[in-house]
Amino acid sequence: MNTQFKKGILEMCILAIISKRDMYGFEVIDSLAKEIDVNENTVYPILRRLTGQGLFETYMEQTNIGAPRKYYRMTHLGKEKLEAYETEWRSFLTGVFKILGGNNEA
Amino acid sequence: MKRKYLNELKEKLVSYQASKKDMDDILADYDQLYEDALASGKTDEEVWQMLGNPDEIVDELRDTLQQKKEKNIKTKIIAVMPFISLIVFFFLGFYQGLWHPGWMVFLSIPMTAILLQTRLKDGLVALMPFLSVIIFLILGWGYGLWNPGWMVFLSIPVVAILLNTNMKDIPVAISPFVAVIAFMILGFYYDLWNPGWLVFLIIPMLGILHEKNIVKLVIYELSFVIAIGF
Numbered sequence: 001m002n003t004q005f006k007k008g009i010l011e012m013c014i015l016a017i018i019s020k021r022d023m024y025g026f027e028v029i030d031s032l033a034k035e036i037d038v039n040e041n042t043v044y045p046i047l048r049r050l051t052g053q054g055l056f057e058t059y060m061e062q063t064n065i066g067a068p069r070k071y072y073r074m075t076h077l078g079k080e081k082l083e084a085y086e087t088e089w090r091s092f093l094t095g096v097f098k099i100l101g102g103n104n105e106a
Numbered sequence: 107m108k109r110k111y112l113n114e115l116k117e118k119l120v121s122y123q124a125s126k127k128d129m130d131d132i133l134a135d136y137d138q139l140y141e142d143a144l145a146s147g148k149t150d151e152e153v154w155q156m157l158g159n160p161d162e163i164v165d166e167l168r169d170t171l172q173q174k175k176e177k178n179i180k181t182k183i184i185a186v187m188p189f190i191s192l193i194v195f196f197f198l199g200f201y202q203g204l205w206h207p208g209w210m211v212f213l214s215i216p217m218t219a220i221l222l223q224t225r226l227k228d229g230l231v232a233l234m235p236f237l238s239v240i241i242f243l244i245l246g247w248g249y250g251l252w253n254p255g256w257m258v259f260l261s262i263p264v265v266a267i268l269l270n271t272n273m274k275d276i277p278v279a280i281s282p283f284v285a286v287i288a289f290m291i292l293g294f295y296y297d298l299w300n301p302g303w304l305v306f307l308i309i310p311m312l313g314i315l316h317e318k319n320i321v322k323l324v325i326y327e328l329s330f331v332i333a334i335g336f
Binding site: 024025026027029030040041042044045048049052066067069070 | 132134135136137138139141142143146155156157158159162163166167169170
């Protein structure tokens with residue numbers, strides 16, 4: 001699969017899982033790796049880029065052990081981006097399923 | 107292992123000239139990722155694999171990094187050096203008649219790039235060939251010392267060894283060069299080619315000093331002493 005295409009999907013997945021609740025870096029990587037076959041070392045750079053684009057904001061939270069953790073929280077802009085991604089993705093999948101002749105529900 | 111990983115990552119970020127703010131931010135994040143991964147039960151090898159090779163990480167992070175402003179200035183200086191060298195060369199040639207050795211100003215082009223683009227230690231190693239050429243030519247043209255002036259070229263590997271070798275290994279590593287220099291001096295100035303060649307025995311004698319078994323060490327060293335005495 002095309003690398004850029006994969007990265008696009010990964011971006012959407014990262015947006016989707018952080019939209020459910022605030023997460024710290026390792027939690028994001030771990031959650032993704034449990035569900036999909038992902039190149040784990042590409043997750044942090046994407047997180048950082050999306051944060052730079054204003055789709056996430058970060059805050060520190062104290063932990064019981066060690067230094068405080070950086071958490072990622074979705075912004076309003078992030079929610080809009082996720083909705084746009086989802087619409088685009090569902091329409092794409094519907095088209096793909098039509099072509100394949102299978103179930104067209106995405 | 108974590109420290110090693112973070113140091114490698116830091117080196118890659120430094121060589122990319124990432125700004126201090128970006129560097130601190132990324133290193134703190136990776137420190138935390140590493141700790142969390144270890145806490146989840148992963149081994150150091152698994153964590154390295156999960157986080158990825160520092161080279162690839164910096165490549166992936168490129169579009170999120172701000173480079174230091176000074177890099178732009180350095181790049182500009184390197185870019186104008188060929189023009190500056192040419193102007194200086196023409197000035198020396200037309201006005202002072204110094205076409206030769208004026209051409210040596212062109213050596214400043216790679217030397218400037220090395221000075222501005224590499225870290226001090228690597229820069230010194232990289233500069234040594236140029237410095238050796240300059241010193242060799244000065245000794246040759248200025249003082250007629252082509253021989254033994256060529257020996258300055260031995261400083262190229264010697265400097266690299268001195269800057270990149272553990273302190274305890276330095277004597278063994280530089281002993282071949284010291285032996286060559288001593289042999290040449292004994293030969294050229296005192297005509298002691300023979301038995302001057304015996305100085306080369308210092309190379310294995312120093313190497314043997316690394317032997318841990320004291321009995322073997324004494325036997326080996328004594329065999330050399332006896333050979334020299336004989």
